[in-house]
Amino acid sequence: MSKFGVMVMGPAGAGKSTFCASLITHLNLNRRSCFYVNLDPAAETFEHAPDLDIKDLISLEDVMEEMGLGPNGGLIYCFEFLMENLDFLTDSLDSLTEEYLIIFDMPGQIELYTHVPILPALVRFLTRAGSLDIRLCAAYLLEATFVVDRAKFFAGTLSAMSAMIMLEVPHLNILSKMDLVKDQIRKRDLKRFQMPDSTLLDDDPAEIARRKAEGTIEDKDEMADPQDKGALMRGGGFRRLNRAVANLIENFSMVNYLKLDVQDEDSVGAILSYIDDCIQYHEAQEPKELKDMEFDGMDEMED
Numbered sequence: 532m533s534k535f536g537v538m539v540m541g542p543a544g545a546g547k548s549t550f551c552a553s554l555i556t557h558l559n560l561n562r563r564s565c566f567y568v569n570l571d572p573a574a575e576t577f578e579h580a581p582d583l584d585i586k587d588l589i590s591l592e593d594v595m596e597e598m599g600l601g602p603n604g605g606l607i608y609c610f611e612f613l614m615e616n617l618d619f620l621t622d623s624l625d626s627l628t629e630e631y632l633i634i635f636d637m638p639g640q641i642e643l644y645t646h647v648p649i650l651p652a653l654v655r656f657l658t659r660a661g662s663l664d665i666r667l668c669a670a671y672l673l674e675a676t677f678v679v680d681r682a683k684f685f686a687g688t689l690s691a692m693s694a695m696i697m698l699e700v701p702h703l704n705i706l707s708k709m710d711l712v713k714d715q716i717r718k719r720d721l722k723r724f725q726m727p728d729s730t731l732l733d734d735d736p737a738e739i740a741r742r743k744a745e746g747t748i749e750d751k752d753e754m755a756d757p758q759d760k761g762a763l764m765r766g767g768g769f770r771r772l773n774r775a776v777a778n779l780i781e782n783f784s785m786v787n788y789l790k791l792d793v794q795d796e797d798s799v800g801a802i803l804s805y806i807d808d809c810i811q812y813h814e815a816q817e818p819k820e821l822k823d824m825e826f827d828g829m830d831e832m833e834d
């Protein structure tokens with residue numbers, strides 16, 4: 532019997548726990564079962580109490596105090612400890628049926644998603660056939676306010692891509708906190724962020740302001756010409772690096788973003804549909820109503 536889950540990931544403060552909460556509210560409203568697993572050993576407050584909380588296994592505060600570690604080293608220690616005590620997960624998750632959506636609320640330390648191999652090992656454990664066998668997808672959240680600074684946006688996109696390549700499970704990228712930008716950015720412009728392309732760097736307001744302050748451009752026109760290699764060279768190493776990264780992301784064309792506004796029930800519902808599709812949740816559900824109807828039909832035939 533398969534199980535189904537979503538791992539909610541992304542940088543610190545991206546809105547992961549808030550999204551988990553609104554997803555749970557939405558699932559409850561739609562009479563769907565969910566099981567909320569908090570894997571952030573530093574998380575204190577929750578809108579919905581977790582069904583399983585890593586803090587019952589190990590707390591970051593204790594680790595920092597007893598091991599003399601900082602918050603990031605402490606977090607890595609907590610995850611290493613979890614990997615040595617996987618029964619903690621198995622004992623609670625093993626009995627869940629295919630009706631449940633298991634929601635993993637992850638911490639925001641970016642190193643967890645980029646250069647330590649713990650998360651891939653955890654994901655392999657959760658998804659391994661014959662073990663928990665969870666059909667898992669990753670939901671990677673990036674704050675929509677990043678679109679204001681495009682170099683930052685591409686850097687965030689690069690870390691999303693890194694997590695995507697590292698984890699090898701179906702992956703949804705989500706621009707969270709859309710309420711903060713929806714009045715500031717035109718729909719047409721937003722589309723360019725949803726499917727990032729390197730021309731976004733050509734008319735970056737933050738970059739234009741920076742270069743105006745430096746006195747390297749007089750007005751917007753010089754920035755708007757992507758063919759102006761001279762302007763790029765004059766812009767120095769970082770600009771060329773930004774462009775190289777943006778081109779890499781564009782050429783891979785692997786990262787597309789969905790929009791999330793947690794205040795909007797439809798928006799949360801739309802993201803849930805993507806999650807369901809990724810993990811083929813509906814295909815595995817027992818057609819209960821149909822079974823009942825079949826029974827009724829048979830009774831009538833027998834009468």
Ligand SMILES: Nc1nc2c(ncn2[C@@H]2O[C@H](COP(=O)(O)OP(=O)(O)OP(=O)(O)O)[C@@H](O)[C@H]2O)c(=O)[nH]1
Nearest residue numbers: 542543544545546547548549638639708710711793
């Ligand atoms: N305006 C707005 N604020 C949001 C939204 N989602 C989260 N926030 C705020 O952003 C802050 C961080 O939200 P969290 O949900 O705790 O983010 P997180 O990614 O779980 O943070 P860490 O677990 O610490 O990495 C909180 O102050 C939230 O109230 C949103 O959709 N819109």
Ligand SMILES: [Mg+2]
Nearest residue numbers: 547548571574
């Ligand atoms: Mg959180």
